[in-house]
Amino acid sequence: MIWLRRLCQxxxxxxxxxxxxxxxxxxxxxxxxxxxxxxxxxxxxxxSISARSLALxxxxxxxxxxxxxxLGRAFCGYVCPMGTTLxxxxxxxxxxxxxxxxxxxxxxxxxxxxxxLCAALAGISLVFIASPISLITRLYTVIFIPLATFxxxxxxxxxxxxxxxxxxxxxxxxxxxxxxxxxAAFVAAFFGTLLVLARISPRLWxxxxxxxxxxxxxxxFKPLLRRRVSDACSECGKCQxxxxxxxxxxxxxxxxxxxxxxxxxxxxxxxxxxxxYLGTATSRRAAISPYLPxxxxxxxxxxxxxxxxxxxxxxxxAVSKSTPVARRTSDALVRPPGALPEKEFLARCxxxxxxxxxxxxxxxxxxxxxxxxxxxxxxSLDARLGPCDPRCTRCxxxxxxxxxxxxxxxxxxxxxxxxxxxxxxxxxxxEHDKKCMICDEVCPFGAIEMIRVKDIPVPxxxxxxxxxxxxxxxxxxxxxxPTPAIIVTAQGAQRLMTGSYIETGKRxxxxxxxxxxxxxxxxxxxxxxxxxxxTYGR
Amino acid sequence: MxxxxxxxxxASFSGAIPNGVASNWRQIMDRRQFxxxxxxGALYVAxxxxxxxxxxxxxxxxxxxxxxxxxxxxxxxRAAVERLGGMKKFVxxxxxxxxxPNMSFAQPLEAGTNTHPQVVRTIAVMCREAGAKKVMVLDxxxxxxxxxVRLAGxxxxxxxxxxxxxxxxxxxxxxxxxxLPAAQEMLESEIAREVLRSEVLIAAPVAxxxxxxxxxxxxxxxxxxxxxxHIMHRRYNLDNSIVDMxxxxxxxxxxxxxxRVLTSGGPAGPGDVLLADTVIASSDMVAADATTVALFPxxxxxxxxxxxxxxxxxxxxxxGRIDIDSLKVQKVKL
Numbered sequence: 001m002i003w004l005r006r007l008c009q010x011x012x013x014x015x016x017x018x019x020x021x022x023x024x025x026x027x028x029x030x031x032x033x034x035x036x037x038x039x040x041x042x043x044x045x046x047x048s049i050s051a052r053s054l055a056l057x058x059x060x061x062x063x064x065x066x067x068x069x070x071l072g073r074a075f076c077g078y079v080c081p082m083g084t085t086l087x088x089x090x091x092x093x094x095x096x097x098x099x100x101x102x103x104x105x106x107x108x109x110x111x112x113x114x115x116x117l118c119a120a121l122a123g124i125s126l127v128f129i130a131s132p133i134s135l136i137t138r139l140y141t142v143i144f145i146p147l148a149t150f151x152x153x154x155x156x157x158x159x160x161x162x163x164x165x166x167x168x169x170x171x172x173x174x175x176x177x178x179x180x181x182x183x184a185a186f187v188a189a190f191f192g193t194l195l196v197l198a199r200i201s202p203r204l205w206x207x208x209x210x211x212x213x214x215x216x217x218x219x220x221f222k223p224l225l226r227r228r229v230s231d232a233c234s235e236c237g238k239c240q241x242x243x244x245x246x247x248x249x250x251x252x253x254x255x256x257x258x259x260x261x262x263x264x265x266x267x268x269x270x271x272x273x274x275x276x277y278l279g280t281a282t283s284r285r286a287a288i289s290p291y292l293p294x295x296x297x298x299x300x301x302x303x304x305x306x307x308x309x310x311x312x313x314x315x316x317x318a319v320s321k322s323t324p325v326a327r328r329t330s331d332a333l334v335r336p337p338g339a340l341p342e343k344e345f346l347a348r349c350x351x352x353x354x355x356x357x358x359x360x361x362x363x364x365x366x367x368x369x370x371x372x373x374x375x376x377x378x379x380s381l382d383a384r385l386g387p388c389d390p391r392c393t394r395c396x397x398x399x400x401x402x403x404x405x406x407x408x409x410x411x412x413x414x415x416x417x418x419x420x421x422x423x424x425x426x427x428x429x430x431e432h433d434k435k436c437m438i439c440d441e442v443c444p445f446g447a448i449e450m451i452r453v454k455d456i457p458v459p460x461x462x463x464x465x466x467x468x469x470x471x472x473x474x475x476x477x478x479x480x481x482p483t484p485a486i487i488v489t490a491q492g493a494q495r496l497m498t499g500s501y502i503e504t505g506k507r508x509x510x511x512x513x514x515x516x517x518x519x520x521x522x523x524x525x526x527x528x529x530x531x532x533x534x535t536y537g538r
Numbered sequence: 539m540x541x542x543x544x545x546x547x548x549a550s551f552s553g554a555i556p557n558g559v560a561s562n563w564r565q566i567m568d569r570r571q572f573x574x575x576x577x578x579g580a581l582y583v584a585x586x587x588x589x590x591x592x593x594x595x596x597x598x599x600x601x602x603x604x605x606x607x608x609x610x611x612x613x614x615x616r617a618a619v620e621r622l623g624g625m626k627k628f629v630x631x632x633x634x635x636x637x638x639p640n641m642s643f644a645q646p647l648e649a650g651t652n653t654h655p656q657v658v659r660t661i662a663v664m665c666r667e668a669g670a671k672k673v674m675v676l677d678x679x680x681x682x683x684x685x686x687v688r689l690a691g692x693x694x695x696x697x698x699x700x701x702x703x704x705x706x707x708x709x710x711x712x713x714x715x716x717x718l719p720a721a722q723e724m725l726e727s728e729i730a731r732e733v734l735r736s737e738v739l740i741a742a743p744v745a746x747x748x749x750x751x752x753x754x755x756x757x758x759x760x761x762x763x764x765x766x767x768h769i770m771h772r773r774y775n776l777d778n779s780i781v782d783m784x785x786x787x788x789x790x791x792x793x794x795x796x797x798r799v800l801t802s803g804g805p806a807g808p809g810d811v812l813l814a815d816t817v818i819a820s821s822d823m824v825a826a827d828a829t830t831v832a833l834f835p836x837x838x839x840x841x842x843x844x845x846x847x848x849x850x851x852x853x854x855x856x857x858g859r860i861d862i863d864s865l866k867v868q869k870v871k872l
Contacts, residue, residue, distance in 0.1 A: 157711045164735065167672070172732075173705040173712070175683070361682065389682050428771060435750040436771040441806045442680055444644075450749055459749060477680070479768030515645075515808045 001277075002264050008078040009087070016081040020140055023357045023398060024179075034354050034400040036081060037133050041065045042116070042212040043350050046127035047401050049120035050347040055401055068219030072226055076206055076213050077261030082132035083206055085139070086198050093199040101201040103246050105208045106259075106291035113211035114298055115305035122309025123343070124374050128351035130211045138377065139191050141353040142181040142366065152176040180385060181356060183366045183377060203244040206261065217258035217289060225277060227255040227266065232274035239266035239275065249290060258289035312374035332371055333380040334470060334490045336364055336395045337388065337415035338405040341495040348403035351377035358398035361386030363472060381417060383472025383488050388417065390444050390471055390514060407501070414501035414512050418470030419492040420447070420463045426485035429460040437461060439474035439486050446515040448474060465492065466510050601627075602868035603859075604820040604829045609872030611797040611817065612656040618793060618819035619664055621868055628791045628821070631669030634736040637661055638763055638789075640744045640754075641677045641692050641706075643806060644685035650800035650811040653744045655695035657795040657817065661742055662702045674732050675704040677762040680806075683708055713765040721782035722855075723774045728765035729786060741789035741823055745796040745814075745830050747804035747837060750776055752846040754805045755794055755827040760787040777848040781855055784823070788857065792826035794818040802837045810838075824849060824858025825865055832862055 016036050023033035037043065044058035044065075064075050076083055112130050119126040128134050153176045156163075163171040197204040206213050233253055240248045243266055247259035267275040293301070310316075336355060339345045356364045356379055363386040366377045379395070381388060393412050396404040407415055420439075428436035435458050440448040447467035450459040463486075470488045478484035494501055505512060601623040607614040619625050629635055639653035647654065662673045675696060679686040683706045687693050693704040707713070713728035733739060741756035748754035750771075757780055761767045764787075770779040796816040803809020812834060820826035828843035835841075843849045843860040853860040 153709065153711065156709075160711060164731070169672075169674070169703055169705070173703075175706075175708060360684075387682075389685070391685070434771060435776050437749045438768070438771060440749065443806075444681075446808065473681075477768070479772040515649075515806070 002268055005078055005262075005264060009084040012079045013081045013084040013088075016136075017140065020137070020145070020357060023354065024145060026358070026360055026394065033358065033398055034352075035060070037137060037350075037352050037354060037400045039064050039075070039079070040131050040133040040212055041215050042113070042131045043127055043134065043401070045215065046116055046120045046131070047125060047348055047350060049117060050123055050125040050127075051344065051401075052123075052347075055348075057400055057402070065216065065219055068216050068223060070224045072220040072223035072257050072260055072262055073213060073216050074225070074262045075216060076210070077263050080132055080206075080212075082136040082210075083203070083261075085136060086194060086205055087202065089195045090198045090202050093195050098201050099241070099244050100246055102204060102208060103291075106246065107293040107297065108208050109210050109214040110291075110293045111297055111301035112209060113214040114293075114301040115308070116211055118302040118305030119309035119312075120305075122306055122313055123347055124309040124312040125347050125350060126305070126308065126374065128349075128377055130209065131350060131352075132205075132210050132212050134350050134352040135190075137352040137354055137357075138366070139187055141357050142184050142187045143191070145357065146179050146181060146184065149176050149178045153178060177360075177362070179362050181353070181366055182382075183368050186368070201244075203261075207245050207259070220257055220260075221288070223257055225262065226257050227260055227262075228276050229253040229255075230274045230276070232272040233270075234272055234274075236271065238269045238271065242266055242269045256289045256291075259291065308374070312372055332490060333367060333378075334383075334418045334472075334488055335493065335495070336379055336381065336404050337412060337417050337469075338393075338396045338407045339417075339495060340403060340405065340497055344497060345403050345495070346375060346378060348401040349378050349399075350401060352400070353377070353379070354398045354400065355379050355395035355404060358394040359386075360392060360394060361389060363388050363476075364395055381470075381472060381488065383475035384482070384484065385476075387442075387473040387476045388471040390469060405496075411501045413469070413514070414494065414505045414510070416469045416492060416494045416501075416505065416510065416512065418488045418490045419465050419468050420470065420472075420474050420486050420488050421491075422461060422463060423483075423485045423487065426480050426483075427461070428479065428485070429458050430456065430485075433457055436479065438477050438479060442473040442477045444471060444473055444514055445469055445512060461486070467512060468492075469512050603822060603865040604818065604825050604862070604867045605870065606829065606833070606867065607817050607819075607870045607872060608815055609817075609870075610815070611654045611795065612660045613872055614797075614815070614817040615657045615660040615793060615795075615819075616664065617870060617872060618817045619661070619791070621870060622791070622819055622821060625664040625668040628740070629665050629668040629670045629738050632671050633665075633669070633738050634732075635662075635665045635670045635673045635738040635740060636730070636733050636736045636763075637665075637673060637675045637740045637742050638759060639675060639677060639692060639742040639795075640746075640759060640762070641675075641686055641690035641704075642679040642681065642762055644681035644689050645807065646689050647691065647798070648811065649807045650744060650746060650798040650809070651805060651807050652690040653692065653742050653795045654797045655691045657793065657797065658692050658742055659695045659699070661740060661793055662696060663699065665738070665740070666699070666701050670738070671701065673702045674736070675702070676707055676730060676732060678707045678730075678764070678767070707763070707765075710765055716786060718782055718786050720785035720855075722778060724770065724779040724782040727783060727786070730763045730765075733763055733787065738791075739787065739789050741792040741794075741826075743792075743794055744798065744800070745794050745818075745834065746800035747802050747809060749804065751780065751848055752841070753827070753831055753836065755830055756789055756792040756823040757781075757784050757827055757848055757852060758805075760784055760789075763787055778851055780848045781851045781857060784852065784857055785855075789823040790821065792820055792823035794826050794830045796830060796834065799834050801835055822858040824852045824860060825862065828853075828858075828860040828862050829865075829867065 019033050022029050038060045041061045041064050044061035048054050116126045239252050245259045247256045363381050364379050365382045367380045396406045424430040428434040439461050445467050447464045449462045451462050472488045474486045475484045475488050478486050605618045605621040607618040639658045641652050643651040645651050665673045696702050696704050714731045716729045717726050743755050743759035746754050751758050796814045799812040799814050801810045801812050818830050831843045849860050
């Protein structure tokens with residue numbers, strides 16, 4: 001029956017990757033692109049506490065918790081793409097397979113859970129440090145997508161001569177939109193560490209560290225579907241030694257269902273055929289997980305969590321000078337359009353990078369240590385990598401926790417993310433007297449005005465702040481590299497919890513609209529439209 | 539293509555400006571170079587006069603230099619090319635053709651920033667009728683590619699036409715670093731590979747104003763076949779580097795779509811859009827641009843081609859002519 005589990009795992013991981021690829025290519029499938037993220041009960045609980053509101057999109061996660069009553073931790077063993085990836089990774093690192101290694105750390109997952117929830121009480125979301133689905137989405141996004149697009153581009157480049165020879169223009173003009181994401185080195189190192197842990201002992205993450213597993217184990221004390229041992233058991237102990245989760249205590253007739261992933265290995269190795277999961281064999285007493293933390297540990301974890309939360313909230317965890325400013329004004333980073341006010345945004349954002357995947361222009365980047373340790377991986381806009389399309393609402397529809405508000409197309413237009421600022425001493429026109437008006441040319445809002453100033457022989461650009469939405473088209477196309485002569489800052493960003501962006505913006509004197517097309521023929525011309533002017537061809 | 543490009547300069551100029559001499563207004567030539575250029579120029583002129591090379595010079599006696607047709611965009615395009623001597627004059631059987639329209643703005647037709655789809659479609663179809671093996675319609679988009687494709691409507695207009703493809707050039711692998719031997723400043727540039735392997739290049743710009751260069755027509759439009767356009771703003775004199783670029787990207791045929799003319803606010807708009815229902819065509823891309831300049835009011839004023847710097851430089855460097863009063867122009871109203 002192990003093949004059935006493997007099949008489930010493959011289907012689940014395949015689905016996860018397929019959804020990611022669909023999201024990357026702006027395709028809508030029957031299943032929402034953030035489906036897997038909505039399965040994680042840790043995100044449901046953590047975000048609901050830190051945001052002080054119930055995330056309704058998380059009903060699937062509720063079902064996963066309830067599934068513990070019937071199926072135990074089957075979610076971990078059959079569905080979780082993190083578990084499958086790490087299990088696959090063990091082949092990569094040739095795991096030694098010491099299944100009992102580091103067993104004394106098995107309680108850490110509970111402690112991590114308590115730490116995250118206590119930080120959430122302080123209003124700081126630390127879900128991102130250990131939510132398996134958030135982590136695995138980030139891994140595939142930040143590492144594998146850029147790798148795949150890079151290799152794809154190399155492949156197309158390599159076969160270009162052949163494609164040109166045979167004139168396969170479909171292949172020649174095939175587009176691979178290259179993607180890059182910040183923080184890749186750290187994410188790679190993090191997962192490298194997890195793989196090393198998997199080499200020491202398979203499933204070490206699931207066994208010792210995963211707080212979602214810990215949460216699920218709370219409901220899977222004695223599930224309907226569980227390991228049952230019949231009287232045929234000769235207590236040979238083979239099952240004990242084969243259990244990757246160390247869920248079989250000294251007496252092999254007992255099972256700690258809170259640890260069991262229903263991986264079925266014990267059933268396979270049992271020489272007596274005494275173990276069944278569906279059968280009616282005598283069900284022995286369930287053993288309480290031997291790895292529950294003691295009271296002292298719980299208090300410690302809770303205190304650390306609260307302290308982390310308070311440190312982040314107070315700005316003591318700052319790694320950048322701009323953090324204290326950011327705490328007050330939400331002005332430090334350019335956040336995606338529709339992002340809630342900074343505090344609410346960070347309380348909800350669980351750093352899955354799903355918005356970065358969905359973003360068609362690659363402008364949406366995970367933040368590194370720009371602000372605060374607790375702000376790591378939160379998305380911000382870097383216009384050097386791409387512009388923010390004013391008609392696009394992909395990030396908000398990809399966000400599973402509502403950290404980015406879903407907006408109508410009209411409202412979206414007014415969701416100003418910041419304001420462009422010209423750096424005159426870098427600008428080709430202002431500083432170098434060169435004819436350049438690319439910023440004006442590409443601005444979708446008509447927010448750049450070319451003006452004449454004294455002593456400069458060419459027209460120079462000026463930003464009309466009330467028309468600018470901070471989309472970054474100007475910055476992205478500015479010929480000055482690596483730091484453009486026109487940059488977008490978060491100044492003037494509209495961050496609304498509720499209410500209309502249009503009404504608020506208008507009240508503040510904004511006038512945001514896409515460049516309008518003039519009525520054709522509106523120009524007073526010397527001769528009637530279409531007639532050749534008299535000066536022509538004398 | 540390079541060979542074909544080199545010849546008409548001298549020949550169509552009837553020896554007035556031998557190859558490259560007048561153009562070197564910044565460079566000082568030594569006597570040997572001077573003699574060499576003149577010898578070459580004289581040879582071309584002699585050969586041209588004898589009818590050895592550049593067969594179109596003899597044809598040109600019968601067909602006009604520039605054609606201006608008023609009417610429905612598709613019909614006017616066809617009529618304009620026919621009056622120039624037909625597409626067969628430019629496209630031989632089995633040729634690969636690149637058409638360079640404007641389709642790099644995610645804006646609808648009414649904005650006047652992209653070429654009319656029917657103009658592009660008609661040119662492409664005529665190329666196929668003349669026996670072209672493949673017609674590629676290419677541009678390097680400024681806005682998001684899919685939005686440009688959707689709103690410009692050129693791909694939709696060419697959908698299902700055999701041997702005609704519309705593509706956006708975004709990946710660097712579609713360009714090849716190319717020396718520009720006749721250039722003054724920009725000595726090399728990454729140029730679309732498709733152009734380098736094609737026999738014929740056709741400019742199909744929309745007539746629009748441009749805040750930097752006065753107008754954006756056939757010559758300026760060729761920046762859509764270059765990978766790094768920004769360097770032309772940043773490092774070089776924009777006008778002169780446009781001419782540098784066009785020494786390589788010299789269109790064999792230029793068809794300017796003036797069905798709508800964005801007379802101000804160009805190249806991105808919004809601006810005043812004049813409904814002119816006109817198509818201007820010429821085998822001399824500079825003459826086509828110059829004629830278009832004189833035909834419409836720009837920024838509310840009449841302009842002469844002599845006021846447009848990159849056209850003046852192109853004329854001086856022998857790329858084409860802006861002395862439109864001495865050209866043979868045919869005006870047609872459908």
